[in-house]
Amino acid sequence: MNELKTIRCLVVDDEPPAREVIRRYVQDVPTLHLAGECANAVQALGALQQQAIDLIFLDIRMPQLDGTTFLKTLKNPPKVIFTTAYPEYALEGYELDVVDYLLKPVRFDRFLKAVNKAFPLGSQQADTTSVLSTPAAQEEKKSESFVYFRADRKMQKVMLHDILYIESMKDYVKIVTTAGTLITKQSITSVEAMLSEKLFVRTHRSFIVAIEKIRSYTNELIEIETTEIPIGKLYRNGVMKMLA
Incomplete structure (x- = not known):
């Protein structure tokens, strides 16, 4: 039986309520670990320099430096899932080879789909089987x-x-x-x-x-x-x- 590996996540968004949503979702998934939260791209750059990150949930429209420009500055970026309230940025996101594009407000089931797209079942980098394999947890989510x-x-x-x-x-x-x-x-x-x-x-x-x-x-x-x-x-x- 394969040991579950932890996916280290970084949430980058200038809006606290939006960060709270992704934070809660990350904490609800056993294989995900919240490595940090950042309110802008400058903080995110510092976080990436201090620790290894597997997956970034990255907002696009932020002050000083937007998410797409920030991503272009990274030489070897982790996997990235864009989170934004503006659907017109979808095409640019895919051109940057991001894993997925989540439209705010983000649904939990859509969040899970994006995570499993980033780290498919059986992936050598991380095994996320438990993300979707707990019926009791799914029923609890449905009721809430x-x-x-x-x-x-x-x-x-x-x-x-x-x-x-x-x-x-x-x-x-x-x-x-x-x-x-x-x-x-x-x-x-x-x-x-x-x-x-x-x-x-x-x-x-x-x-x-x-x-x-x-x-x-x-x-x-x-x-x-x-x-x-x-x-x-x-x-x-x-x-x-x-x-x-």
């Missing part, structure tokens, strides 16, 4: 599932089981929950990518609904509490199949 949305200049936690529906409003998205409404500057497509397909369904180019919150539906409408949400023609077959 949440996402973070940027609103009012901070990252706000929203429990998935509280979400009723999500509505696109041009450059913004409205998340309607049992506790109230939150508005964030984000595309509905990027929000859809954050959510579980088992819990949510896209019904229209402007709407995503929580499946368990549906009270009734027809071929054209879904009712959640007192709100009627349209089912677009392009989404109808998928919605009906999901609800059948």
